[in-house]
Amino acid sequence: MTLLDELSGFEFEEVMVEVFRHQSYSDVEQAELIADEGRDVTMVDDRDVAAGEEPTAVVVECKHTDVVSRPVVQKTHSAVHTYDYDGPIRAMIATTGRFTAPAREYAEHVAVDPDDVDFELLDGAALRELSEEIPIDLYNGKIEIVCDEAIAPPTDRETLEGYLEAAAADVHNLDEWTVGATLTAVRFEPVLVAETVVDANFETDVGVIHEVEECERSILDGHAVEPARHSDSVAEFVETAEPSRIALDDHALDGTFDRTDIERFEHDERSYREWLVADLADRHETTVSYTGDNGIEYERTCRPGDADVDVETLDPVYLPHVAVATSLGEYEYELELYAAGGKMLVRDAEFERCVHCEAGRKDAGPGASVDQREARSLTYCANCGAIACPDHTETERLVGEPVCTGCAVTGRFAGATRYFYDVTNRETFADAYAEMPLHRKVRENEALVAVLALVTFLLCVSAIGIL
Ligand SMILES: [Zn+2]
Numbered sequence: 001m002t003l004l005d006e007l008s009g010f011e012f013e014e015v016m017v018e019v020f021r022h023q024s025y026s027d028v029e030q031a032e033l034i035a036d037e038g039r040d041v042t043m044v045d046d047r048d049v050a051a052g053e054e055p056t057a058v059v060v061e062c063k064h065t066d067v068v069s070r071p072v073v074q075k076t077h078s079a080v081h082t083y084d085y086d087g088p089i090r091a092m093i094a095t096t097g098r099f100t101a102p103a104r105e106y107a108e109h110v111a112v113d114p115d116d117v118d119f120e121l122l123d124g125a126a127l128r129e130l131s132e133e134i135p136i137d138l139y140n141g142k143i144e145i146v147c148d149e150a151i152a153p154p155t156d157r158e159t160l161e162g163y164l165e166a167a168a169a170d171v172h173n174l175d176e177w178t179v180g181a182t183l184t185a186v187r188f189e190p191v192l193v194a195e196t197v198v199d200a201n202f203e204t205d206v207g208v209i210h211e212v213e214e215c216e217r218s219i220l221d222g223h224a225v226e227p228a229r230h231s232d233s234v235a236e237f238v239e240t241a242e243p244s245r246i247a248l249d250d251h252a253l254d255g256t257f258d259r260t261d262i263e264r265f266e267h268d269e270r271s272y273r274e275w276l277v278a279d280l281a282d283r284h285e286t287t288v289s290y291t292g293d294n295g296i297e298y299e300r301t302c303r304p305g306d307a308d309v310d311v312e313t314l315d316p317v318y319l320p321h322v323a324v325a326t327s328l329g330e331y332e333y334e335l336e337l338y339a340a341g342g343k344m345l346v347r348d349a350e351f352e353r354c355v356h357c358e359a360g361r362k363d364a365g366p367g368a369s370v371d372q373r374e375a376r377s378l379t380y381c382a383n384c385g386a387i388a389c390p391d392h393t394e395t396e397r398l399v400g401e402p403v404c405t406g407c408a409v410t411g412r413f414a415g416a417t418r419y420f421y422d423v424t425n426r427e428t429f430a431d432a433y434a435e436m437p438l439h440r441k442v443r444e445n446e447a448l449v450a451v452l453a454l455v456t457f458l459l460c461v462s463a464i465g466i467l
């Protein structure tokens with residue numbers, strides 16, 4: 001087994017020479033170490049000779065790097081033109097990593113030009129496939145995790161701001177949405193879409209006692225420390241959003257997100273395959289009872305073996321975990337969600353919790369009644385920007401709007417606590433209160449009003465009694 005990761009650039013070229021010699025190439029030669037002019041290896045394609053055509057020379061540039069960008073392709077392109085060969089020539093770049101979109105575009109552009117040379121790009125994934133056809137076992141952590149596709153996130157800020165609007169839709173007193181996103185970020189989380197077939201037969205002397213025949217799709221979390229399946233909700237989201245994909249280096253992302261991060265796959269493909277085979281064997285393991293020819297009852301554990309489980313595809317892709325932040329007054333609110341393929345799955349919404357006690361609307365639970373939900377409702381405080389629960393929301397006495405207990409100043413009137421946006425409002429109200437006739441002052445205290453009503457009632461009753 002050749003571990004590509006551990007090779008130097010020159011050793012990688014040597015391996016590629018071996019690979020090409022196993023294919024239909026002849027005169028495969030590695031260039032001198034110092035003479036690197038964009039052609040590390042030169043060779044002749046024997047298929048042309050076999051087809052009775054003029055043999056094509058192939059100029060190969062080898063790049064033992066994670067990413068090959070456009071300048072490397074350009075350099076190789078000019079190296080082909082300066083290569084001294086009397087006959088058709090084509091170009092090839094082999095890498096353990098991947099090509100950027102501009103690099104691929106450049107090579108395609110050259111290849112479709114009838115007056116220019118053919119251009120072939122061999123990335124880590126292609127190299128791995130190739131090594132399966134020839135008796136060279138190339139093994140490379142980087143090759144295993146090469147992935148340049150993401151499930152398509154939204155590529156306009158309006159959509160992201162729409163998510164904020166939707167998340168805040170149930171907050172009372174926040175009807176007029178005028179605040180845009182202050183920060184947008186996307187973190188690409190690695191996932192693997194696996195298609196597997198389990199086909200197992202368990203036989204004893206009395207014949208087949210148990211059969212498993214099942215095709216399944218599994219969504220694996222590529223970032224987990226140990227290989228693992230994603231939760232059902234995330235897996236379902238990936239299943240529905242997965243068909244719409246975008247290149248990871250798509251420039252549309254730059255204009256949409258202030259920040260872009262890519263998480264790495266924790267393991268190589270081989271490890272994921274091995275884990276899946278073992279996991280599926282676990283899931284399908286069962287104990288079967290059967291009666292033998294001798295009439296005796298037997299039990300047997302039926303567990304699919306490695307040969308019974310086939311991982312048909314293991315497709316790596318990135319899942320966009322989007323964060324959108326906005327500020328309201330003194331507060332920053334962040335919304336985190338998986339957003340892709342026109343769908344969304346909220347992971348965390350700070351709009352859904354009271355800033356003072358963390359009590360959330362969601363805490364009401366799915367089976368909650370209207371009253372229970374209202375008890376868990378949240379209200380926006382225009383005075384400070386807080387979103388607060390009923391316990392932390394009061395009515396501003398002067399203007400009659402909601403105010404949170406975090407920012408409100410209080411005053412006592414007729415023995416009751418009243419809440420104000422600020423000291424100025426309290427003073428304005430205090431002046432008005434001083435002018436009020438007694439029966440209106442009393443109304444500031446509901447408990448007092450109730451007591452007075454009762455006293456009045458009792459006085460009336462006793463007055464009637466006296467009469
Ligand atoms: Zn609260």
Ligand SMILES: [Zn+2]
Pocket residue numbers: 381382383384385386403404405406407408
């Ligand atoms: Zn407030």
